[in-house]
Amino acid sequence: MSEGEDHALLRQRVDQVLRAFVTAEAQALADIDDCLAPVAEQLHAATEHGKRLRAAFCYWGWRGAGQPDSEALVRAAGAIELIHAAAVVHDDLIDHSRTRHGRPTGHIALREILTGHARPRAGARALAMLVGDLLMSMAGQLFTTSGLPGAYLSRARPLWAVLARELVAGECLEVLRTGAEPDPDASVKVIRYKTAKYTVEHPLQIGGLLAGAPPRLLRAYSEYGVPLGEAFQLRDDLLGLFGDPEQTGKDPADDLAGNRPTALMAHALTGATKAEHAELNLLLGQANLSERQVERAREIAHRTGAVARVEDMITARLREAQDALAGADLAIEARHALSALATVSVIRTY
Numbered sequence: 001m002s003e004g005e006d007h008a009l010l011r012q013r014v015d016q017v018l019r020a021f022v023t024a025e026a027q028a029l030a031d032i033d034d035c036l037a038p039v040a041e042q043l044h045a046a047t048e049h050g051k052r053l054r055a056a057f058c059y060w061g062w063r064g065a066g067q068p069d070s071e072a073l074v075r076a077a078g079a080i081e082l083i084h085a086a087a088v089v090h091d092d093l094i095d096h097s098r099t100r101h102g103r104p105t106g107h108i109a110l111r112e113i114l115t116g117h118a119r120p121r122a123g124a125r126a127l128a129m130l131v132g133d134l135l136m137s138m139a140g141q142l143f144t145t146s147g148l149p150g151a152y153l154s155r156a157r158p159l160w161a162v163l164a165r166e167l168v169a170g171e172c173l174e175v176l177r178t179g180a181e182p183d184p185d186a187s188v189k190v191i192r193y194k195t196a197k198y199t200v201e202h203p204l205q206i207g208g209l210l211a212g213a214p215p216r217l218l219r220a221y222s223e224y225g226v227p228l229g230e231a232f233q234l235r236d237d238l239l240g241l242f243g244d245p246e247q248t249g250k251d252p253a254d255d256l257a258g259n260r261p262t263a264l265m266a267h268a269l270t271g272a273t274k275a276e277h278a279e280l281n282l283l284l285g286q287a288n289l290s291e292r293q294v295e296r297a298r299e300i301a302h303r304t305g306a307v308a309r310v311e312d313m314i315t316a317r318l319r320e321a322q323d324a325l326a327g328a329d330l331a332i333e334a335r336h337a338l339s340a341l342a343t344v345s346v347i348r349t350y
Contacts, residue, residue: 006337009296010059010074011052019076022047022140029134030060030251036114036261042131043138046085049249054080054203054233061207061221064334072147076210079146080203082139087167087198089132093125094175095258101249106131135258136164163202170194176260179285180240182269187261188313195236195323196229198344221326227317227324232345234314237262239306239350245269253294259285264301264310268346271304312329318346 018226026040058077062070091097092105099105107128114120143160170193170233177183177190188209204221215219239248240255255262269280283289285299301307325335 004340004344005055007252007340010056012176012201013071013074014052014055014078014081016079017075017142018047020349021075021078021138025134025138030271036211038110038130039127042110042128043135044154045103045109046089046106046123046131046135047082050081051344052081052221053341053345054084054199057200057203057335060208060334060337060341061204061213062284064204064221064328064330064338065208065217066331067215068212068345069202070148071311073207073210073348075206076143076146076153076204077144077147079139080198080206082142083163083167083198086135086139087171089128089135094171094254095260096213097251097254097258098250099249099251103189103249117281118195152210152212155212156206157208159202159206163198163206166202167198170197172292174261179259180261182266184266184270186261187266188261190238190261191233191263192230195233196226198229199232200229201225215246217328217330220324224321224323224328224342226347228342230320231317233345234263234310234317235348237264238310239348241294241301242307243349251349253289256283256289256294256297257285257287267306268297268301268304271306276300276304283313312333314346318342 004173020303026043029043032347055074058071058080058091062073062077067073070145088100089106092100093107094102097105098108103109107125110119110124110127113125117123140160170190173190174194177186180186188245201222204225205218208221210219211302237255239261240250243250243251243252245252255265265280265284269277272280280297280300286293322339325338325342328335330338
C-alpha cells in the first residue's frame with residue numbers, strides 16, 4: 001500500500017471516530033431543548049471537513065516510537081482534530097470570515113435561527129463562540145476516554161495543556177499584530193504559535209509521549225515539526241490569496257480584508273514602492289474588495305518579490321524538516337509516512 005493510500009485509510013478511520021463521537025454529543029445537546037438543534041448541527045458542520053493531518057502526525061508519532069496500530073490511539077489522535085475545529089470556529093469569528101469550505105461559517109449560518117431576535121448578529125456570534133468552546137471541551141473528553149491506559153495518557157497530559165496555551169497565544173499575537181507595521185519575523189512568530197506547533201510538532205510529540213518515546217526522539221519530532229508547521233502555514237497564506245476558492249473553500253479577499261499579519265503581506269509591504277505601499281494600505285482592512293482590487297494585491301506581491309520570498313521560506317523549512325527526519329531514530333514505516341506527510345503538507349493546492 002502506498003503512503004497516499006495509507007493516509008486515506010487513516011483519514012477514513014479518524015472520520016469514523018469523529019462522526020460517531022460528534023453525533024452522540026450533538027444529540028445530547030439537542031435533547032436538552034428542541035431550540036438547540038441548529039446549534040448542535042454546527043458541531044457537525046465544524047468537524048465534517050479536514051485533511052486530518054494533525055491526527056496523522058499524532059498517529060505516526062506513536063508508530064515512530066515502535067508502538068503497533070491501535071484503535072484507541074486513533075481515537076486519541078482524533079481528539080486533536082476537535083481542537084482544530086474549535087480553533088477554526090473561533091478564528092472565523094475573530095476574522096469575520098463569511099465562508100469556510102465554500103459554506104457559511106458558523107456565526108453566519110446561525111443568524112438564520114435568530115430571525116426576529118433583538119440582536120441577531122451579536123446573538124449568532126455568541127452562539128458560534130459557544131460552539132467553539134464546546135468543541136474544545138469535547139476534545140479533552142475524547143482524548144481521556146480514548147481507551148488508552150491512564151498511565152499513557154498521564155505522560156501526554158502536560159503537553160495537551162501547552163498546546164492549548166500556545167494556540168491561544170498565537171491567536172492573541174495575531175490580533176495584537178493586526179494593522180501593525182510590517183515585520184516578517186513577527187509574522188513568522190504568529191504562525192509558529194497560531195498554527196505550526198499545534199499542527200505538526202505537538203501532535204507528533206503527543207503521539208510520542210503516549211507511546212513512551214525517549215527524549216531524543218521527542219527532540220527530533222520538534223526539529224521536524226516546527227519548520228514543517230511553519231511551511232504548512234506559509235503555503236496556506238499563499239493559497240489564501242492565490243488559490244482557487246473552489247478548492248480552498250476560502251474567499252481570496254479574506255486575508256486582505258482582515259489585514260492579517262501574514263509573512264506574504266509583510267514582505268510585500270517592505271518591498272513595495274511608495275505608491276504600491278499606499279495602494280496596499282488602502283486595500284488592507286477594507287471590506288467587500290472587488291476582484292480587480294484582489295488582483296492588484298496579487299500583482300504587487302509578485303512584483304515586490306514577496307511571493308518568491310515566501311516560496312523560498314517554504315523550501316528552506318521543508319528541507320530543514322526532512323534533514324531532521326533523516327537523522328531521527330524511528331521505525332522505517334513511520335519515517336516513510338512522515339516524509340510523505342511533509343510533502344503533502346507543503347505541496348498542495350487546498
